Every structure is written in C-alpha cells, then in structure tokens.
Amino acid sequence: MTMCTCDNGAAVNGGTRRGLLGAAAAAAAAGLLIGTPAAAAAAATSSGGSSSESDRFSLVLLGTNGGPPPIAARFGISTALIVNGKTYVIDCGRGAVSQYFRAGLDFTSLAGIFLTHLHSDHTVDYFSFPLLATTAGLTKPIPVYGPGPAGELSLVADAPGQIPGTAALTTLSNQAFAASTTFFLQEHLGVDPASLVDVHEIAQSIAGPVTVFEDENVRVSAILVVHGAAVPAYAYRFDTEYGSVTFSGDTAPTPNIPTLAAGSDILVHEAVDLAYFEAAGTPATLLDHLEKVHTDVSKLGGIAADADAGRLVVTHLSPGDPSLVSEAAWSKALRASAKASGYRGDVLLGADLMRIPILRK
Numbered sequence: 001m002t003m004c005t006c007d008n009g010a011a012v013n014g015g016t017r018r019g020l021l022g023a024a025a026a027a028a029a030a031g032l033l034i035g036t037p038a039a040a041a042a043a044a045t046s047s048g049g050s051s052s053e054s055d056r057f058s059l060v061l062l063g064t065n066g067g068p069p070p071i072a073a074r075f076g077i078s079t080a081l082i083v084n085g086k087t088y089v090i091d092c093g094r095g096a097v098s099q100y101f102r103a104g105l106d107f108t109s110l111a112g113i114f115l116t117h118l119h120s121d122h123t124v125d126y127f128s129f130p131l132l133a134t135t136a137g138l139t140k141p142i143p144v145y146g147p148g149p150a151g152e153l154s155l156v157a158d159a160p161g162q163i164p165g166t167a168a169l170t171t172l173s174n175q176a177f178a179a180s181t182t183f184f185l186q187e188h189l190g191v192d193p194a195s196l197v198d199v200h201e202i203a204q205s206i207a208g209p210v211t212v213f214e215d216e217n218v219r220v221s222a223i224l225v226v227h228g229a230a231v232p233a234y235a236y237r238f239d240t241e242y243g244s245v246t247f248s249g250d251t252a253p254t255p256n257i258p259t260l261a262a263g264s265d266i267l268v269h270e271a272v273d274l275a276y277f278e279a280a281g282t283p284a285t286l287l288d289h290l291e292k293v294h295t296d297v298s299k300l301g302g303i304a305a306d307a308d309a310g311r312l313v314v315t316h317l318s319p320g321d322p323s324l325v326s327e328a329a330w331s332k333a334l335r336a337s338a339k340a341s342g343y344r345g346d347v348l349l350g351a352d353l354m355r356i357p358i359l360r361k
Helices: 025-030 037-045 051-056 096-102 128-132 166-176 178-186 256-261 274-279 284-293 297-307 327-341
Strands: 002-006 057-063 078-083 086-090 110-114 142-147 197-202 210-214 219-224 234-239 244-247 266-272 311-318 346-349 354-357
Touching: 051 057, 051 078, 057 096, 057 311, 078 096, 086 096, 096 128, 142 166, 142 210, 166 178, 166 197, 197 210, 219 256, 234 256, 244 256, 256 266, 256 297, 266 297, 274 284, 297 311, 297 327, 297 346, 311 327, 327 346
Parallel strands: 002 197, 086 110, 110 142, 142 197, 244 266, 266 311, 311 346
Antiparallel strands: 057 078, 057 354, 078 086, 210 219, 219 234, 234 244
C-alpha cells in the first residue's frame, strides 16, 4: 500500500451542461420522470442504449439505503460509474462487493475507489475489495481516495489516540485479516491485500473544488460538504469526454454542491424524509440533528436547479425501508420539490442495481 496526501489546488470549471439522451427519454418532454424504483429502473435500462454504449458511460446504483441499520429492501450505499469499460466505485456500504458482481462487474475493471467520508455505512465493505481480489490477477494497485485524519481523539476504549483516516483504516483492516492472508500466502494463494491499493488522503484544507485524481478516462474533483461530526466529508465530481456526474455524499444543504455540480449531466444526491421522522414522533433533538447533517427531500429540486444539473438521481434514502416510506411517497415528495423549485430536469428515485446509461447527444 502506498499513500499520499492530495491538495494540488487545481480549480475545476463546471462548464455548460451537456444534454442527455438517457433513461426516461419518453418523459423528457415533460421535463420530469419520477416513479417507483422498479418503474424507474425499467426506464433507466430501456432507453435504447446498447451494451457497448452502457460500457462506455453509465451509472450503476449498487446500494441505495441511507444509514448503518441494515434492511432487507436495500443494500448499503455504493455507486459505480463506468467509463470506457473501467469502473470507479463511490462509497462501499454493506454488500458493495456482492452488488458489484451482481451488476456484472469484475475486479479487473476496477479503476478507483472514492470514499466520501468514514461513517461505517459508507466504508464497511471497503477493504473487502482488496481482501477478496487477491487472486484476481490485478496488474497494478487500485487508486483509493478518501478523507485523512480529522485530528480528533478516539472515544473507543480499546482504540486510543487519534481516529484514523483512510490510510490508517486500510492498514488496520489489513492487520485485522493478517491470519487469513498469512494462511493463504503460506499455501501460495494470492497476494497481500495491501499491495492491491494505492491510498491517497485528501487534504482537509481544500478551499474549493480541486482535482484529486486524473487518468485517461476521468478527472475527479472534490469539495468539502457539511456532515456534522464526520469531518472531513467530501462530494466528488467526475468529468469525462462524454459528460459529468457529481456525487453529493452525505451532506446538509450547502452552496458547495451547486458549485461543484455546476452544469453536471447527473447529480447523484442523498435524501432524508424529515416529515416521516417528525410524524413518527422522533425526539426534537434527533430531528434537529438529521436536519443539520442530511438534506430533506423538499430541498432537492432547488439544489438541482441551482446546479443546472441535467438529471437528479436520488439515493441514500432515509428511511430506505419501503414499509416506512413507500416508493410512491418518495416520488410524490420529489415531484413536489421539483415543481416548487422550477427544476425541469429528469428525476430518478434510486433503486438497487438500477443502471443508467448516459448517452451523448
């Protein structure tokens, strides 16, 4: 494992929004597509894009649940962006590796992992990628980008000292599985998982959008977002020859999202339904906390409009359990938000394994 700290200060220009011909083409005239995840998934995967077009530039929602508590209806938050046959994974929630393979992806296409912050629901399956790829025949380490140490002291009794950043998280995870790795190496099976990742910690001091990674397919920029005690937390923007996609990560409303996402073809944004939690009798202190660290569904249309995003894809749903907030209720709230803000782009309610081809005009 190698590690560096990234802060190159390169500003990112949003540019003008590229038009899309993607999922929901039939509803484009109306300017808004909101449906149940099943319906939206069907629309997203039946837009006329060929398999080769999908491999060229597409988005796959591996998991769409918000928060650590596991539910049966949705896997943990994780998204894959496919560009020219290479796969870039944003966050690694519960089941990310299994969903990655269920989506038809494989380790040899994995070209980068990007962690928005270090809450467990975004990182629990992170080290599973290198740990389970030791016999995959990878020819070079996978670039990994995430937060550095926050400078806070740990409150965990048997883990004193400063809380780890992405690099230390990787090292400690590798140590935790040292028995398994040693046994396999003794039997001449696989390699040290740490040799399969190249970890880069993003400097907490970044003042605006900065380029943190670039290869032949993507240029990735990051900006700080607001997520309570989880400092630092980042949003990411991926610019490609075909278009751009911005991922909010977990955040309260902040001007940094429209700044980073300006002109994006797709804005992938988290959502919380505060009305549900209020109606369910959630204590006022917890309601206040949720409002300060997440984005209420009613705000999403305005954020997408401010960013001039071509399409809004809503994921990290809280609550994600459809027995608490139905898909129809989410759709109704999204429709109201878009109408109130005047946002005229397409809106997709995320579902696990939804694949969204992003096609050039």
